Structure formats: structure tokens, C-alpha cells
Amino acid sequence: MKKYLLFILAVAFSILLTACGGNNKSSGGGGEANASETVGEDIEGATELTFWTYQEQHMKIFKSAAERWNEEYPDRPIKLVAETYPYDQHHNNLLMAMQSGSGGPDIADIEVGRFSNFLQGDIQLEPMNEYMEPLKDVLIPSRIDMYSKDGNYYGVPTHLGATVVYYNQEIMDEAGVDIDSIKTWDDYVEAGKQVVEKTGVPMTTVETDEHWSYWPLVSQSGSDFFDENGELILSNEKNVKTLQFLQDMVYESEIAVTAPGGFHHSEEYYGFMNDGGAASLMMPMWYMGRFIDYMPDLKGKMVMKPMPLWEGSDAKTAGMGGTGTVVTKTSDNVDLAKEFLAYAKLSEEGSIALWKQLGFTPVRTDVWDSPELQEDNEYFDYFGDYIWDMVSEMSAEVSGIKLTPYTADVITELQSNVMHSVIREKSQTPKEALKQAEESIRGKMEAGE
Amino acid sequence: MLQSPTNDESRVRVPNTNKGQYSPNPNPKGDKKQNRVIRFLNSQKVAPYVFITPFIVSFLLLTLYPTIKAFTMSFQRVLPGQSHFIGWNNYERIFNPTFYKALQNTTIYVVLTVVILVVVPIVLSVILDSKLVKFKTLFRASLFIPSLTSVIVAGTIFRLIFGESDASAANQIIGIFGMEPIEWRYNSWSAMFLMVVLCCWRWMGVNMLYFLAGLQNIPKELYEAAEIDGANVFQKFYYVTLPFLKPITIFVITISIINGFRMFEESFVYWETSSPGNIGTTVVGYIYQQGIQQNDLGFGAAIGVVLMLIIFVISIIQLLLTGAFKRSDE
Incomplete structure (x- = not known):
């Protein structure tokens, strides 16, 4: 008898300990919000709306919108509770809340890489069509289509996310390269050789742990990871060629190095770049904020330009990254939440606030000419006042991206296998690596049918 | 038990x-x-x-x-x-290369941590228990304090110490010995080293406390008797101390095996959920990646069930081998 008791005890014990693993995990990440702020708590009878985000900066937009709203509509005030959680925790909490149908916020930010997770099953998000459709003519189509499914727009976009090349003017001058002469990627490589030869500084850096060096190029070349029907086309000819281009920059022409720290958001990288570690860098425009916050020594030295062109193509940029803000079905005040969200991010004031407070290029093209956007601010101070001219020049050709439920798998494959073996180790050819990744994702797609 | x-x-x-x-x-x-x-x-x-x-x-x-x-x-x-x-669809998909890689990483990690976290704490506790050592409380406290910190906080510091630039603390130290800087987070051996170091640093003190408690239960007369028989320090350790520490050792091994298999944070702090070439992916990390990040909770649950079976079988084997099921009066 005692033997069996011990046996049962052992079973219970191992179950208990396995279960504890799950608990520790969430407490390890911190159960509390990183930052939490409330607007309008002193207004009597205000309707409470909660907003979750993963990026503390985004709270600014909603806080200022709530203040404006309460002045403009004193008869239906809002009490806004905004909370920031760490990236992973935020999306996981939100996904669990949607899965279980309770405990979610009224309004939430969802990062583009995670957005497709929320478009499966019975969609727990409210369509924003009534606010988006009237503005269709002035919104950049590719930036609203990526948050839509079956004709419903679920996410309100945050910015254009146009990819640009940031050149360090000082290094380029030292090398005797005229930035304006760089028209195509071939010119870019030639200029890179001159930079390396004259200054000894690499022309650019390539990410090995993330996908921001690869995806924009893929998108600019007119390809993507999925076609418009959602078919996986990861290893198509264009994508292989593009990855080969990156590998050649590192190993053939030797004008690029792998990004210190593995990706362009690492502490090591900020330090490297700030010390003039590379002559240029390709990242979307939202990376401007990183320059201002982490690379103060480069102020006045960096120049933004549209991406060099691929041969035979006019695409000057690629829309990358982004955040779709959504209203959840579980909200108690769906209509108010939708109206407030549109007020905060789609209205003219909201769009202007996105630029003034966060330096984001609003997706509403009709506000780009407004005088408020031409006023001096820290972004003009850092980069110069040509920003809007450049944006207008590029905007006709913003290529979009196609998101599917398997986008997250592609990103995981790129991060953990493809970029590592092709760029860092050079242990596989681009074709092999992409084929292998494609097979692994296809296996999952077939199983998931 | x-x-x-x-x-x-x-x-x-x-x-x-x-x-x-x-x-x-x-x-x-x-x-x-x-x-x-x-x-x-x-x-x-x-x-x-x-x-x-x-x-x-x-x-x-x-x-x-x-x-x-x-x-x-x-x-x-x-x-x-x-x-x-x-x-059975979820289960059919489990046995793929990534899962095997995760299981392999986890197994190596378990073996290393079990060996290190049993041998070193025993030695440390014996040293700290002997009369020769001064400032015992200080040593005990400083070895124990790491276990009070959060893995996430400690891991972030470790990540900076083991940065791949020449200026990172770890690379400077090995530089003193004339070694080349290492890209710690990108080699398979150093990835394992990082995880094991973080885990050992954190749990060393706790396991040492278990063994210290065990040492208090050993009757002093036995050592006296052994001395009279002419036993030297090592013989006393081997013939008196170790047998008395056996129950604690079984306990520590069991806990370490189970903790090792459900390890997650040590890998997460270095690479989040996708490490280059999956060198840092663990089984629980794989559950997290697939189940939560990629919204495939069913598949995640299936991996979890398989993991539970693995832990269960290994624990039972280990308990049988160490005789924990034997009746004490047999």
C-alpha cells in the first residue's frame, strides 16, 4: 500500500512542479504594468475606457486625445486608463483575453507581426469600417489593408513606416561619395567599396537576429513572403536573389558587417553606430526616434534618403512594421471606444499629434501639407527639414506587406535559422536556407488546415 | 518521497x-x-x-x-x-527537428546542472561547515542571495557581461589570458555555457543550504569513531558524510531534474524565443513559442503533455535507482 501511496505522491509532485513552471514564467516577466496613467479621473460620470499597449510612447497619443475629447465633448466625458506592458506579455495577455472572451481592454495596440494571430477563429475585434471607409481616399491603402480581413478593417494604423537609408554625411564626405549619386543598389555597392577603401569603415550593417535588413528589400523588390492568396512564396527567385544580395554585401564586396548585438535595436549597436561605426543604415522611418534617444553624437550628421532602386523598378521604399490599434468585442462601450479611437488616430488633430509627439509619419496623406507639420521640432533639428518632401516623393510607391496566420512562423524561421546560417555563418546558400525554412512552415500550414 | x-x-x-x-x-x-x-x-x-x-x-x-x-x-x-x-494531429507534428533540438538542449542542460548543482554545493557546504572557515555567515549569505533575485533581472546583466563586443566584461577577462573575444550568444557550446552558468549561479546557494541542514543531522560520534579508526579527511567524507547526505542528495537531484526540464527563463533572457540555429531553444521555450506567440495552443499543449511524460518517466527511473520506493525497514 505504502508503495502505491509514494507512487501517487510522485505523480502529484511532478504534475505540481510542471505546473509551477507556468506560474513562475508569468511572474518572472512581472505581472504589473510598466507604466499606467489615467486621464479624466476627476470628471464625474465619465465613462471608463482602458487602453493597453506595449510601447510606452504610444500612451502619449491617447492621453492627449482624451484631454482634447473631454474639452470638446463635455457631455460625454471619458476616463482613460492607459497601461503599458512588456512586448511579449502584452500580446500574450491580450491573446488570452480574446481567447477566453473576458478580461480584455476596450482599446489595444497590436504589433504587425502578431496581428494575424488575432484574425483567426471568431474574430474578437470590432471592424472600424464606418470610420475608415470615408477616409479611404486619403489613407495609404497598403497600410490599412494589412490589418483587414474579408473587407473589414480591424486595426487603425499608426504610421507609414517607410523604409529609408540613413547616411552618415561625415563619413560619406570623407570617402568622397556624393549621396545623391546613389540611385540604384548597384551604385550603393560601388559607393560602399569606395567608403571601405577610403575610410576603413563598413558601408552598412546587416541584422542576423531580426528581419529588418531583409524584409524591406524583399518588399521593395515587389515580392513578399506570401502572395495575395496567402500562398507561401518564401523561396521564390526574387527572395533568393535578395538574400544573396545581402550575403554578397557581407562576403563578396565586403562592404557590410553583421550588426553588433545581432540586430539594430541592441545596446551594442547603438554604441557602435554612435561612434561612427558604419557609413549608412537601412531602417524604416520610425527608427528616427532611436537615433535621437540613443545616438546623440550623430545629430546633424545623418541624412535620410529613399532606398536605392532595384534595376527596372520604381519602388523607392517599403512600408515596414507598424501597430494596429483595435477595439475589442468584449468592451462594454464598443461604440464610444470606436469613436474615441478614430478621434485619437484618424482625425486631423490625431494625425498631427502622431508626428508632433512621436515623430511618426501619419498614414493620412492630406495632413502632410498642414502648417503644424512644418514647424520645427527635434526631428527637424536632428535630420533636417526635408523630411516631408522626401515622404511625399516616396509615398506613391509604398509597397505593402501581406500578413497571414503564418507570418509569425516565417519571422521565427528567419530569425532563428535563415539569417543566422546565411549571413552570420555562411553555412548555407540563400536558396538552401529559404527552401528549408519554407518546408518547415509548409509542414505546419498543411497540418493546421 | x-x-x-x-x-x-x-x-x-x-x-x-x-x-x-x-x-x-x-x-x-x-x-x-x-x-x-x-x-x-x-x-x-x-x-x-x-x-x-x-x-x-x-x-x-x-x-x-x-x-x-x-x-x-x-x-x-x-x-x-x-x-x-x-x-492526433498535434502529436504527429511534435517529432520535428526543432523539437528534437530543443529536447537535446534541455537534456544536456539537465545533465550539466544536476552534476554541477550536486557536487559543488556538497563540497561548499562541507567547507562552510568545518571549523577552519572564518566569516561563515557572510559566505553563506552571499552564496544564497542570488536565489532571491529574479532570473530576468540577473539574466539581463549576464547578457551584458557576455556581450560579443571586445569591451564586454567576459571578453575582457579572457583577453587577459590572451584569448580571442567570443561571440557568446552565437556558438552552440557557449550558449549552453551561458544558460548553465546563470542557473548554477542562482541555485548554488539554495542547494548548499539543503546540504548544510543535512550535515547538522550527522552524529559527531561517528566522526570521532572514524578518527579513532585512523580515517583521514577524505575517508571521513566518503564513508560518513556522503551516506548521511543521501536522502538530501536524492531530493536535490529530483528537484534539479524537474527544474531543468521545465527551464525557460534562462534561455528567454538571452535570446527571447528564437535563438540562432535554435542553440538556446528549450522544450518549454518551444511550448511558449508555438503555443502562445504563434497562437497554436493545441500544439503547445501537446508538447506539454509529452514533456510531462518525459519528466515523469525520468523521475520514476531515478527514484527506483536510488531506492526511494524501498520500504525503510526492508
Whole structure:
């Protein structure tokens, strides 16, 4: 008898300990919000709306919108509770809340890489069509289509996310390269050789742990990871060629190095770049904020330009990254939440606030000419006042991206296998690596049918 | 699971003097109903169950229910409002290269941490227990403090120490010995090293405390007797100390194996969920990546069930080998 008791005890014990693993995990990440702020708590009878985000900066937009709203509509005030959680925790909490149908916020930010997770099953998000459709003519189509499914727009976009090349003017001058002469990627490589030869500084850096060096190029070349029907086309000819281009920059022409720290958001990288570690860098425009916050020594030295062109193509940029803000079905005040969200991010004031407070290029093209956007601010101070001219020049050709439920798998494959073996180790050819990744994702797609 | 070497049958048996009639009613005219309830709760048969209720309830609600739910989910495709059963599909997909890689990493990690976290703490505790060492409390405290920190916080610091630039602390130290800077987070051997170092740094002190407690139970007479027989320090350690530490050792090994298999944070702090070439992916990290990040809870649950079976089988084998199931009087 005692033997069996011990046996049962052992079973219970191992179950208990396995279960504890799950608990520790969430407490390890911190159960509390990183930052939490409330607007309008002193207004009597205000309707409470909660907003979750993963990026503390985004709270600014909603806080200022709530203040404006309460002045403009004193008869239906809002009490806004905004909370920031760490990236992973935020999306996981939100996904669990949607899965279980309770405990979610009224309004939430969802990062583009995670957005497709929320478009499966019975969609727990409210369509924003009534606010988006009237503005269709002035919104950049590719930036609203990526948050839509079956004709419903679920996410309100945050910015254009146009990819640009940031050149360090000082290094380029030292090398005797005229930035304006760089028209195509071939010119870019030639200029890179001159930079390396004259200054000894690499022309650019390539990410090995993330996908921001690869995806924009893929998108600019007119390809993507999925076609418009959602078919996986990861290893198509264009994508292989593009990855080969990156590998050649590192190993053939030797004008690029792998990004210190593995990706362009690492502490090591900020330090490297700030010390003039590379002559240029390709990242979307939202990376401007990183320059201002982490690379103060480069102020006045960096120049933004549209991406060099691929041969035979006019695409000057690629829309990358982004955040779709959504209203959840579980909200108690769906209509108010939708109206407030549109007020905060789609209205003219909201769009202007996105630029003034966060330096984001609003997706509403009709506000780009407004005088408020031409006023001096820290972004003009850092980069110069040509920003809007450049944006207008590029905007006709913003290529979009196609998101599917398997986008997250592609990103995981790129991060953990493809970029590592092709760029860092050079242990596989681009074709092999992409084929292998494609097979692994296809296996999952077939199983998931 | 732990058994003291004494015969515990006799200790458990309480003298049964007033069986059944435990508390005679002091107030015969009082509320009979309440009386009966109290008497029922107080009776020797019921009282133990009353005391263990909190554990049973929390076990049923927080452990058994989720476990059963996980079993069901592992046969489902879980989507909001559209969950449906898909048979063995999730299990068929488990045995893929990434899972094997994760299992391999986890197994190596378990073996390394178990060996290090048993051998070193025993040695440390013996040293700290000897009369020769000064400032014992200081050493004890400083070895224990790491376990109070959060893995996430400590891991972030470790990540900076083991940065791949020439200026990172670890690369400067090995530079003193004339070694080339290492890209710590990108080699498979150094990835394992990083995880093991973080884990050992954190748990060393706790395991040492277990062994220190175990050392207090060894009768001093045995050492005296051994000395009279002419045993040297190592012989005393091997023939007296180690056998007495066996129950603690079994306990520590069991805990370390189970903790090792469910390791997650140590890998997460270095690479989050996708490490280059999966050199840092662990089984639980894989569950997290697939189940939560990629919204495939059914598949995640299936990996979880497989992991639980693995832990269960290994624990049973280990307990059988160390004789934990043997009756103490056999």
C-alpha cells in the first residue's frame, strides 16, 4: 500500500512542479504594468475606457486625445486608463483575453507581426469600417489593408513606416561619395567599396537576429513572403536573389558587417553606430526616434534618403512594421471606444499629434501639407527639414506587406535559422536556407488546415 | 518521497485513548446541530481531511483541472469560438527537428546542472561547515542571495557581461589570458555555457543550504569513531558524510531534474524565443513559442503533455535507482 501511496505522491509532485513552471514564467516577466496613467479621473460620470499597449510612447497619443475629447465633448466625458506592458506579455495577455472572451481592454495596440494571430477563429475585434471607409481616399491603402480581413478593417494604423537609408554625411564626405549619386543598389555597392577603401569603415550593417535588413528589400523588390492568396512564396527567385544580395554585401564586396548585438535595436549597436561605426543604415522611418534617444553624437550628421532602386523598378521604399490599434468585442462601450479611437488616430488633430509627439509619419496623406507639420521640432533639428518632401516623393510607391496566420512562423524561421546560417555563418546558400525554412512552415500550414 | 532512516511507522501511530468520543459536550442544552458539526469536524477520522482541504482544493483547481484541460486541448485546434477536435494531429507534428533540438538542449542542460548543482554545493557546504572557515555567515549569505533575485533581472546583466563586443566584461577577462573575444550568444557550446552558468549561479546557494541542514543531522560520534579508526579527511567524507547526505542528495537531484526540464527563463533572457540555429531553444521555450506567440495552443499543449511524460518517466527511473520506493525497514 505504502508503495502505491509514494507512487501517487510522485505523480502529484511532478504534475505540481510542471505546473509551477507556468506560474513562475508569468511572474518572472512581472505581472504589473510598466507604466499606467489615467486621464479624466476627476470628471464625474465619465465613462471608463482602458487602453493597453506595449510601447510606452504610444500612451502619449491617447492621453492627449482624451484631454482634447473631454474639452470638446463635455457631455460625454471619458476616463482613460492607459497601461503599458512588456512586448511579449502584452500580446500574450491580450491573446488570452480574446481567447477566453473576458478580461480584455476596450482599446489595444497590436504589433504587425502578431496581428494575424488575432484574425483567426471568431474574430474578437470590432471592424472600424464606418470610420475608415470615408477616409479611404486619403489613407495609404497598403497600410490599412494589412490589418483587414474579408473587407473589414480591424486595426487603425499608426504610421507609414517607410523604409529609408540613413547616411552618415561625415563619413560619406570623407570617402568622397556624393549621396545623391546613389540611385540604384548597384551604385550603393560601388559607393560602399569606395567608403571601405577610403575610410576603413563598413558601408552598412546587416541584422542576423531580426528581419529588418531583409524584409524591406524583399518588399521593395515587389515580392513578399506570401502572395495575395496567402500562398507561401518564401523561396521564390526574387527572395533568393535578395538574400544573396545581402550575403554578397557581407562576403563578396565586403562592404557590410553583421550588426553588433545581432540586430539594430541592441545596446551594442547603438554604441557602435554612435561612434561612427558604419557609413549608412537601412531602417524604416520610425527608427528616427532611436537615433535621437540613443545616438546623440550623430545629430546633424545623418541624412535620410529613399532606398536605392532595384534595376527596372520604381519602388523607392517599403512600408515596414507598424501597430494596429483595435477595439475589442468584449468592451462594454464598443461604440464610444470606436469613436474615441478614430478621434485619437484618424482625425486631423490625431494625425498631427502622431508626428508632433512621436515623430511618426501619419498614414493620412492630406495632413502632410498642414502648417503644424512644418514647424520645427527635434526631428527637424536632428535630420533636417526635408523630411516631408522626401515622404511625399516616396509615398506613391509604398509597397505593402501581406500578413497571414503564418507570418509569425516565417519571422521565427528567419530569425532563428535563415539569417543566422546565411549571413552570420555562411553555412548555407540563400536558396538552401529559404527552401528549408519554407518546408518547415509548409509542414505546419498543411497540418493546421 | 523523503524518508528518514528511522522507522516512521511507529512515529505516525498516535496513542488511541478516546477513539470516537473525542470531545464530550460541555453544554448539553446548547444547539445540538452546531454541536454535531463541530463533533464531526473534530472526530479523528475527519479532522485530517479538514486540515488538508486547502491543499486539495488548490491542487484540484489550479493543477489538476488545468492538466486535464491541457490533455483535451492537445487534441484540439484552439481558436476563439471555433475550437474543434483534430485527433492526433498535434502529436504527429511534435517529432520535428526543432523539437528534437530543443529536447537535446534541455537534456544536456539537465545533465550539466544536476552534476554541477550536486557536487559543488556538497563540497561548499562541507567547507562552510568545518571549523577552519572564518566569516561563515557572510559566505553563506552571499552564496544564497542570488536565489532571491529574479532570473530576468540577473539574466539581463549576464547578457551584458557576455556581450560579443571586445569591451564586454567576459571578453575582457579572457583577453587577459590572451584569448580571442567570443561571440557568446552565437556558438552552440557557449550558449549552453551561458544558460548553465546563470542557473548554477542562482541555485548554488539554495542547494548548499539543503546540504548544510543535512550535515547538522550527522552524529559527531561517528566522526570521532572514524578518527579513532585512523580515517583521514577524505575517508571521513566518503564513508560518513556522503551516506548521511543521501536522502538530501536524492531530493536535490529530483528537484534539479524537474527544474531543468521545465527551464525557460534562462534561455528567454538571452535570446527571447528564437535563438540562432535554435542553440538556446528549450522544450518549454518551444511550448511558449508555438503555443502562445504563434497562437497554436493545441500544439503547445501537446508538447506539454509529452514533456510531462518525459519528466515523469525520468523521475520514476531515478527514484527506483536510488531506492526511494524501498520500504525503510526492508
